Amino acid sequence: MAALRNLSTDSLLNHAVKAPNKHGVSTDGAIAETSTASSRPISVLFVCLGNICRSPMAEAVFRSLALSDQRLGQIDSCGTGAYHEGHSPDPRTISTLQENGIVDYEHSARKIQVADFDTFDYILAMDGENLHDLLRLKTRVIKKKDAGLNKEKLSAKVMLFGDFGGMKGEQVADPYYGERNGFAIAYEQMIRFSNGFVAQVLDAPE
Ligand code: 4NP
Numbered sequence: 607m608a609a610l611r612n613l614s615t616d617s618l619l620n621h622a623v624k625a626p627n628k629h630g631v632s633t634d635g636a637i638a639e640t641s642t643a644s645s646r647p648i649s650v651l652f653v654c655l656g657n658i659c660r661s662p663m664a665e666a667v668f669r670s671l672a673l674s675d676q677r678l679g680q681i682d683s684c685g686t687g688a689y690h691e692g693h694s695p696d697p698r699t700i701s702t703l704q705e706n707g708i709v710d711y712e713h714s715a716r717k718i719q720v721a722d723f724d725t726f727d728y729i730l731a732m733d734g735e736n737l738h739d740l741l742r743l744k745t746r747v748i749k750k751k752d753a754g755l756n757k758e759k760l761s762a763k764v765m766l767f768g769d770f771g772g773m774k775g776e777q778v779a780d781p782y783y784g785e786r787n788g789f790a791i792a793y794e795q796m797i798r799f800s801n802g803f804v805a806q807v808l809d810a811p812e
Pocket residue numbers: 608609610654655656657658659660661689780781782
């Protein structure tokens with residue numbers, strides 16, 4: 607269980623709003639930039655508390671599985687807290703990825719921003735607390751009239767990543783204070799959930 611929590615929705619609501627970025631605007635996190643009349647890339651944001659253990663692992667695994675998938679747009683990760691802003695992923699996350707052949711992943715931790723609710727199609731939480739914080743923030747963004755976002759465009763689906771694992775409600779336990787084994791368990795979940803997302807969202811008949 608994480609010891610720290612720091613989701614200040616007021617500070618988030620006062621953040622500058624980025625321009626919408628759903629249609630192939632080039633960013634650091636862009637994998638593919640395709641947009642046609644019938645389909646546009648699906649963008650995905652993975653979220654945990656600190657953005658140094660679970661969500662960067664999810665992002666790295668998802669990227670490695672879906673690397674050249676033209677149906678995907680921006681892929682990124684962030685935290686509900688800002689404690690580790692600017693930090694690289696936890697060394698145990700990096701070594702777990704490396705042990706599984708993912709050797710080129712780099713990330714700088716950041717906190718969720720209001721604009722993320724506009725930029726991303728799917729915002730995928732690692733555990734129930736992350737999900738609760740994200741849903742509360744989304745509600746506040748929608749209620750806040752001067753947040754600078756068009757309510758109609760706040761289309762992000764906020765869900766548990768584990769909902770794609772075949773068992774609705776499966777959570778990724780926070781491995782930060784736990785045994786090394788927690789990272790291996792999380793890795794197995796990331797693979798399973800990523801494959802589930804591809805099957806249920808990307809490959810699903812329209
Ligand atoms: P994460 O793990 O949310 O998976 O990145 C954590 C990392 C740091 C802390 C908590 C959880 N922390 O309290 O500093």
